[in-house]
Amino acid sequence: MRQGLGVLGVAVRTEKAVFAIAVLASGVYGGMTVASAWALGWATENAVLPAFEAGDITAGALWTAVLLIMGTAVLKAIGVAGRRIFAGVVQYRMQARSRREVTKQYLRLPLAWHHRHPTGQLLSNASADAEAAWAPLAPLPMAVGVIVMLFTAAIGMLLTDPVLALVGFLIFPAIAVLNLVYQRRLSPLVTRAQQLRAEVSEIAHESFDGALVVKTLGREALETDRFRRRAYELRDANIAVGRVRGLFDPMLEAVPTLGVLIVLAVGALRLTNGAINSGELVQVAYLFTLLAFPIRALGWVLAELPRSVVGWTRVQSVLDASGSMEYGAAEPGGVRPAGVEVEDVAYAYGDSEVLHGVSFDVAAGRTVALVGPTGSGKSTLTQLLVRLIDPGAGEIRLDGVGLRELAYGAVARAAALVPQQTFLFDDTVRGNVTLGLDVPDEEVWAALRLAQADGFVARLAEGLGTRVGERGTTLSGGQRQRIALARAIVRRPRLLILDDATSSVDPQVEAKILYGLRDSAESSTTIVVAYRMATIALADEVVFLERGRVEDRGTHEELLARCEGYRNLVTAYEREEAERAAIAADAEDLNEDEAEGVSA
Known part of the structure; x- marks a missing residue:
C-alpha cells in the first residue's frame, strides 16, 4: 500500500x-x-x-x-x-x-x-x-x-x-x-x-x-x-x-x-x-x-x-535502465566525403566477443569492401560505424573526431547505413524514401535513378504515390533493397555503408549502382559488405575479416595472390561451379561411351 x-x-x-x-x-x-x-x-x-x-x-x-x-x-x-x-x-x-x-x-x-x-x-x-x-x-x-x-x-x-x-x-x-x-x-x-x-x-x-x-x-x-x-x-x-x-x-x-x-x-x-x-x-x-x-x-x-x-x-x-549513450557537442569536420578511422575496436555480445582489436582506415572518397566468412563480425562493425552500438574497447573516428564526442544526431547527418534486412513502412514510395524529410520530387527521382529503382517505380500504378504495403510486401526483395538504398542516398551522406544491401539485386544492376555511387557528383565514402567477386572487384580496397580480426587488407588482386583464406572464400562459388561442370562433363562422356559400346 x-x-x-x-x-x-x-x-x-x-x-x-x-x-x-x-x-x-x-x-x-x-x-x-x-x-x-x-x-x-x-x-x-x-x-x-x-x-x-x-x-x-x-x-x-x-x-x-x-x-x-x-x-x-x-x-x-x-x-x-x-x-x-x-x-x-x-x-x-x-x-x-x-x-x-x-x-x-x-x-x-x-x-x-x-x-x-x-x-x-x-x-x-x-x-x-x-x-x-x-x-x-x-x-x-x-x-x-x-x-x-x-x-x-x-x-x-x-x-x-x-x-x-x-x-x-x-x-x-x-x-x-x-x-x-x-x-x-x-x-x-x-x-x-x-x-x-x-x-x-x-x-x-x-x-x-x-x-x-x-x-x-x-x-x-x-x-x-x-x-x-x-x-x-x-x-x-x-x-x-x-x-x-x-x-x-x-x-x-x-x-x-x-x-x-x-x-x-x-x-x-x-x-x-x-x-x-x-x-x-x-x-x-x-x-x-x-x-x-x-x-x-x-x-x-x-x-x-x-x-x-x-x-x-x-x-x-x-x-531507470542504464546504458543510454552519452554525446558531446562536436560536429565532424571537413567537407564531402568523410574519412573513417577504426582503431583497436573490440565488441562482445554478453560473454561472446565477436571483434578483437580491429584497426583500419578509409580515406575520404574511397570505396572499401568488408569481406569475411559468416560470423566474422562484419555486420557488427557496420553498426559500430554508425554508432548504433558503442565498442567495448577502442575508438572509431569520423573526420578525426571520435563518435562519442559528436553531438546528438551528428552521426546520422553524416552517415547512412543500408542494413541486410530491408524494412519498408506501409506508406507510399515517396514516404519510404523521404521518411519525413522535406525533399522535392526531383531529388527523390535522382536518388531512385542512382539506386537503379526509377524504372520500376515509374511503372507502378501511382508512381511515387504508390503504397507498398506492410514491410513492402507488394515489391520484390531486390526492389525493396533499391528503395532502401534510395532512402539513404537522398540524405546525401558523407559516409555510406552497405551491409550486403544489394544481395537480392542481379550482378549487372549491382555494378551499375556501385559505379553510379562512385561517379556521382556528390560522392560518398563507401563501405560495402560484399560476397560476390564482381562486387568486391569494384572496391578500391578490401579489408578481410576472419574470426573477428583483420587478417589482411589491400586490393582484390593483392589479396587473391597472398591470402589463402580470402582466396578460398571469394572463389568458393567459382570452384563449386567448375566442379559441377566437370561432373556434368564426365557424366556426358560416360553416356557417350556407353552409347558407342551398345552400337558396337
Whole structure:
C-alpha cells in the first residue's frame, strides 16, 4: 500500500491543479450527499410526519422540502460531472506522459539493450503497464473527496445521537482487516497476470513477425498451441484476480449494510425509550447508509493499487535502465566525403566477443569492401560505424573526431547505413524514401535513378504515390533493397555503408549502382559488405575479416595472390561451379561411351 500511495503521489504532484479541481468537485458531491440526508430528515420531521398526524401540510414547508432536496441533487450532479471529467484528465495525461517517456527512453537506449529485451515485452511496457500504473487515478479524486463526506457524516451522526454513531463505527476495524487480507491475497496474483500479459504480447508479435516462416514450414498448429497455452495461463491468472475481487466487493458491501441493520435495531429501541425522535433515526440511518459509498470508493482505489504498483515497477525498470549513450557537442569536420578511422575496436555480445582489436582506415572518397566468412563480425562493425552500438574497447573516428564526442544526431547527418534486412513502412514510395524529410520530387527521382529503382517505380500504378504495403510486401526483395538504398542516398551522406544491401539485386544492376555511387557528383565514402567477386572487384580496397580480426587488407588482386583464406572464400562459388561442370562433363562422356559400346 505504501508503494501504491507513493505512485499516486507522483501523479498528484505532476497534475496538482487538475487533481485539486477533481477533488474539489468530489468534495462538493460528498458534502451535498450528506446535506441530502439532513434535507431528508428535515422533510421527514417538518413535512411528512405533520401530514400523517394532522392530515395537512403548509405550502411553505412543502416548498422548502422540495427546494432543499432539488438543490442538493443539482449540486451533487455538478460534483459528479466535475469529478469524473477532471479525474479522467489526470489519468489519461499521466498515461500519455508515461508512454512518451518510455518511448523516448527506447530511442535513447543503445541497440545492445534492445537485443536483451523481447519486442512483446517492450510493447507491454508502453501500453498495458503504463495503463495499469495510473488506473487508480480514476477513483482517487472521488475517494479523497468523499472523505469529506465520511467525516461530515460521522460528525453529523455524533451530533444527532452519539450512541448510534459509536455502534455504527464498529464496522471500521472490520473493513481495515478486510482490506489488509485483500491486498496480501491480490498483489501476487496481479503481478503474475501482468507478466503473462507481456508474454502473450511477445508470442503474438513473434508469430506475426515470422508469419512467412510459420506458414512455409507448416508450423501454424504449433504456434497456435504455443499462443493458446500462454493465453490460457493469462485467462486463469485474470480469473484468479477476478475471484479475489469478486469475494472482496460483496464483503465490502455487506459490512456497511450489516452496520445499518444494527443501527436500525438499536435506534428502534432508543426511539421506543424516547431518546431520539423519528426524524433523527431516519437521518442517522440514512447517514450510515451513505458511509458505504465512501468505503466502496476507498476500496476501488485499494483494489487497483497492486496492479498499479506492478505497472509502475515495470515502467520504471525501463526508465531507470542504464546504458543510454552519452554525446558531446562536436560536429565532424571537413567537407564531402568523410574519412573513417577504426582503431583497436573490440565488441562482445554478453560473454561472446565477436571483434578483437580491429584497426583500419578509409580515406575520404574511397570505396572499401568488408569481406569475411559468416560470423566474422562484419555486420557488427557496420553498426559500430554508425554508432548504433558503442565498442567495448577502442575508438572509431569520423573526420578525426571520435563518435562519442559528436553531438546528438551528428552521426546520422553524416552517415547512412543500408542494413541486410530491408524494412519498408506501409506508406507510399515517396514516404519510404523521404521518411519525413522535406525533399522535392526531383531529388527523390535522382536518388531512385542512382539506386537503379526509377524504372520500376515509374511503372507502378501511382508512381511515387504508390503504397507498398506492410514491410513492402507488394515489391520484390531486390526492389525493396533499391528503395532502401534510395532512402539513404537522398540524405546525401558523407559516409555510406552497405551491409550486403544489394544481395537480392542481379550482378549487372549491382555494378551499375556501385559505379553510379562512385561517379556521382556528390560522392560518398563507401563501405560495402560484399560476397560476390564482381562486387568486391569494384572496391578500391578490401579489408578481410576472419574470426573477428583483420587478417589482411589491400586490393582484390593483392589479396587473391597472398591470402589463402580470402582466396578460398571469394572463389568458393567459382570452384563449386567448375566442379559441377566437370561432373556434368564426365557424366556426358560416360553416356557417350556407353552409347558407342551398345552400337558396337
